[in-house]
Amino acid sequence: MSRVFEKFMTRMAWVVLIVFAIRCAISWKEIVNDFSLYELFGFASEAITVTAVIAALYEKILWKYDPFLKWPVLNGKYEGEIKSNFDGSERKIVVQIKQSLFSIFVLLKTEESSSKAITAKIIDRDGENVLTYTYINRPKTEVRDRSEIHYGTAILSITDNYEMLEGVYYTDRNTAGDMVLRR
Secondary structure (H helix, E strand, C coil): CCCCHHHHHCCCHHHHHHHHHHHHHHCCHHHHCCCEEEEEEEEHHHHHHHHHHHHHHHHHHHHHHHHCCCCCCCCCEEEEEEEEECCCCCCEEEEEEEECCCCCCEEEECCCCCEEEEEEEEEECCEEEEEEEEEEECCCCHHHCCCCEEEEEEEEEEEECCCEEEEEEEEECCCCCEEEECC
């Protein structure tokens, strides 16, 4: 289990307990005068529901603004170059990244093709944040005689305060190359 997920679950457990305590404090007279286990279960249900809403909001949006969470926010558009050992040429690329706390999606486009991530993850490699993803590349039909549909993997270091992605990729066509992207 990732450290980010562990921290998230710990925080949400605390939120459930705090919301439950607040709910009990609001109705403390009822609890003292007319104790009902059924009512306590109702309060627990309310606490879990409120926490589920908070958790969903946090996972999709609020995590980006958490000053205590040291996790790269990569959402956005990146532009750069890709240089392949296939033909030695350098191509302009545009990468769109959509991210929540626990998921990341990468879409790469060139003039000739587009690649969509199948899996993607940010990992900690010796203290460095690295975006790794596998993808399927679908070239335009007019270039498929020299560039067929293929799978690949990219490994990109996240640097310059999350503004730059730089690394390598390799494919199942036995080609590889370098990528440099800037937000």
